[in-house]
Amino acid sequence: MVNRVITGAHYGMRDWLAQRVTAAIMAVYTLIVAVIVLMNTPLKYAGWQALFAQGWMRVATLLFMFSLAWHAWVGVRDILMDYIKHDGARLTLQVFTLLLLGVYVGWTVQILWR
Amino acid sequence: MSSAAAKKPRPKYLSLSALLFEIRLPLPGWVSILHRISGALLFFPLAAWLLYLLDASLASEAGFERIRAGYLQAPLVKAGLLLFIWAYCHHFCAGIRFLLLDLNRGIELRQARASSVAVLVVSLALTAVFGARLW
Numbered sequence: 001m002v003n004r005v006i007t008g009a010h011y012g013m014r015d016w017l018a019q020r021v022t023a024a025i026m027a028v029y030t031l032i033v034a035v036i037v038l039m040n041t042p043l044k045y046a047g048w049q050a051l052f053a054q055g056w057m058r059v060a061t062l063l064f065m066f067s068l069a070w071h072a073w074v075g076v077r078d079i080l081m082d083y084i085k086h087d088g089a090r091l092t093l094q095v096f097t098l099l100l101l102g103v104y105v106g107w108t109v110q111i112l113w114r
Numbered sequence: 115m116s117s118a119a120a121k122k123p124r125p126k127y128l129s130l131s132a133l134l135f136e137i138r139l140p141l142p143g144w145v146s147i148l149h150r151i152s153g154a155l156l157f158f159p160l161a162a163w164l165l166y167l168l169d170a171s172l173a174s175e176a177g178f179e180r181i182r183a184g185y186l187q188a189p190l191v192k193a194g195l196l197l198f199i200w201a202y203c204h205h206f207c208a209g210i211r212f213l214l215l216d217l218n219r220g221i222e223l224r225q226a227r228a229s230s231v232a233v234l235v236v237s238l239a240l241t242a243v244f245g246a247r248l249w
Contacts, residue, residue, distance in 0.1 A: 023209050045178040052172055072157045079154060104161060111169045
């Protein structure tokens with residue numbers, strides 16, 4: 001039996017790992033999109049529109065956005081836990097953070113599947 | 115008690131001037147705090163702004179041209195885009211460094227300092243390259 005100190009709902013290992021896995025996903029997406037865009041400069045509307053019309057690009061972009069939401073949730077929550085000592089203020093800001101990240105994901109879906 | 119330790123006055127609290135002028139943050143510390151600041155900026159407002167740009171540029175050809183030829187030509191908008199590019203590049207490079215540190219790569223002091231300098235320099239250089247293309 002491991003003598004564990006109760007610190008909360010869980011110990012943070014999942015968040016720590018999730019932040020790193022999502023970082024890797026976003027890094028790969030960033031490099032792919034950067035190469036595609038840099039090879040197609042100057043960018044025209046037709047090419048730009050065609051890029052985001054492809055199925056794989058839509059799915060990859062949505063995957064990026066989910067990764068961003070999860071990644072940023074862990075990061076912003078860390079920042080709020082470090083600097084906002086008042087419980088009510090911190091909870092309020094955390095709720096706003098989740099709402100904003102939800103908006104980002106919803107907005108992305110709307111942009112991609114118009 | 116050794117006299118050297120006893121004589122030296124120790125600060126009892128951190129004043130603003132101590133934080134600003136007396137305490138030198140080591141280079142890995144700069145990379146770390148800038149990683150946090152750039153991350154916060156990317157979360158808000160930069161991500162929302164980029165989504166707005168993506169939305170407007172994909173909506174129609176007129177919207178694309180309005181963004182490309184009009185909106186993105188404004189100096190303040192270019193400065194904002196430059197800030198985004200730096201924040202993204204720094205967060206990206208520093209993040210890769212942290213991933214390597216997690217894998218116990220480059221944790222010796224000399225290598226850690228060298229990689230900190232590399233992160234700061236590479237992200238600024240990338241910002242300069244992309245910024246030059248922008249202008």
